C-alpha cells in the first residue's frame with residue numbers, strides 16, 4: 001500500500017507531515033530536522049499522549065508575556081508545586097516540591113495559583129480532539145490518554161503515526177499547548193515512549209527492539225514498581241529489567257506474589273491490556289489484606305489513615321475529587337461490608353477522607369474480625385469543585401496546608417519518610433501481606449488494570 005516514498009526507514013516530517021524520499025537528516029520539502037523514522041513506523045497503532053507541563057502550558061497560552069519565563073503553578077492551599085514549565089525544570093523545580101524550595105532553586109520564577117476549572121475545561125477540549133482520531137480513547141488523567149488507532153487508516157487516509165503527528169500540530173495551533181506522543185504495540189511501552197523525549201516528543205518503540213531496549217532500563221520503569229518495591233528488589237540484587245528477563249516466572253511469583261507475575265510479563269515487553277473507551281474512572285480506592293485478622297480500632301485506624309493518603313494522592317494526580325466516601329471491610333468469614341457517606345462538597349484531601357472513613361469504621365467495631373480494609377471515594381468530579389476554601393474551617397485549612405508539605409516530603413524521600421500520628425510506629429500493620437497487594441482498588445483506574 002505504501003509507495004517507496006512511504007518507506008518507514010525514511011519516515012516523515014513532523015512539521016509538514018510529508019513522507020521522506022530518502023534518509024537525509026532534514027525534510028526534503030521544508031528542511032525541518034524533526035523527522036520520525038522507525039522500521040515499524042507504519043505498522044504500530046497503540047499510542048499514549050501526554051500534554052507537556054500541562055497547567056503551566058495553559059497559563060503561558062493565556063499570558064504570552066510568560067512565554068520565555070520560568071513558570072510554576074502551585075501554592076494555594078497545598079503550598080506545593082503542581083507543575084513547572086520546562087524552563088523552571090532546568091533550574092531543578094519539580095512537581096510536588098514545597099514552594100519555598102522551588103523558589104530557592106528558581107527565584108525568578110513566576111508563581112501562578114492553580115485554576116482547576118480552567119485546566120479541566122482545556123483537558124476536555126484535548127480529549128474531544130483525541131476522539132476525532134479514534135473512538136478508542138482511554139483517558140488516564142486530566143492531560144493524558146491511551147488511543148488505539150487500529151483500523152483508522154482508511155478513514156484518515158494515512159497511517160496512525162502520521163495521524164498522531166497531525167494531532168500534535170493541531171493541538172499546538174488550536175488549543176495552544178504541546179504534547180508528547182509514544183507509539184508502540186502495547187500500553188506499557190506506549191506510555192514509556194511518550195515520556196522519552198518530552199516536551200514535544202514523538203517516540204516509537206517497536207516489537208523487535210522491545211526486549212533489548214527494556215534490558216537496559218531500571219526496574220522503576222515498570223508500572224507498580226515504586227520506591228519501596230524498588231528497594232525490595234535492590235535488596236535482592238535486582239536493579240535492571242534485564243535481570244528480571246533472566247528469571248523464571250515461578251521464581252518471580254514465589255518471591256513477589258501477583259507483582260512477580262507482572263514483573264515477568266512486563267519485563268519481556270508483554271502487555272495484553274487493551275484500550276477501552278467506555279471505562280471512565282467511577283471511583284478511586286485502595287485496600288489492604290492483612291497478614292492476620294484485626295477487630296480493634298487501634299489496629300485498623302493506622303491502616304485507614306495510610307489508605308486514605310493513598311487515595312488522596314491518586315485523586316490529586318488525576319485532577320479528580322469525590323463526593324461520597326466508601327468504606328469496605330471483609331470479615332474473616334469472607335463477608336463484605338460496604339458503608340458510605342455523602343459529603344457536603346467533593347474532596348480530595350486525605351484528612352477528610354480519613355475522618356469520614358473513621359466515623360463509618362467506628363460503627364463496625366462489634367467484635368467482628370476483619371481480614372481486609374478498604375477506603376475510597378465515588379461520585380467523582382473535577383478537582384476544581386473540591387474543598388471550597390470558604391467552607392473549609394480554619395482547622396481543616398491548616399491540615400490541608402500540612403498535607404501539602406507531607407505530600408512533598410513523601411515525593412522526595414518515599415512514602416515511609418513521614419508518618420502521621422495515626423500511622424507512626426505501625427508500619428508493620430499497615431503493610432500489605434505481599435508487595436503489589438496493597439493497592440488493588442475496587443473499581444480500578446484503567447492504567448492500573450493489568
Ligand code: DCP
Pocket residue numbers: 050051052053054055056081082083084095096142143144198199316317319
Ligand atoms: N499535577 C499535580 N500534582 C502532581 C503531579 C501533577 O497537581 N504531583 C497536575 C499538574 C500537571 C498535571 O497534573 O500539569 C498533569 O500531570 P503530569 O504528570 O502529566 O505533569 P505535566 O503535564 O505538568 O508535565 P509533563 O510534561 O512531565 O507531563
Ligand code: MG
Pocket residue numbers: 050051052053054143144
Ligand atoms: Mg503531562
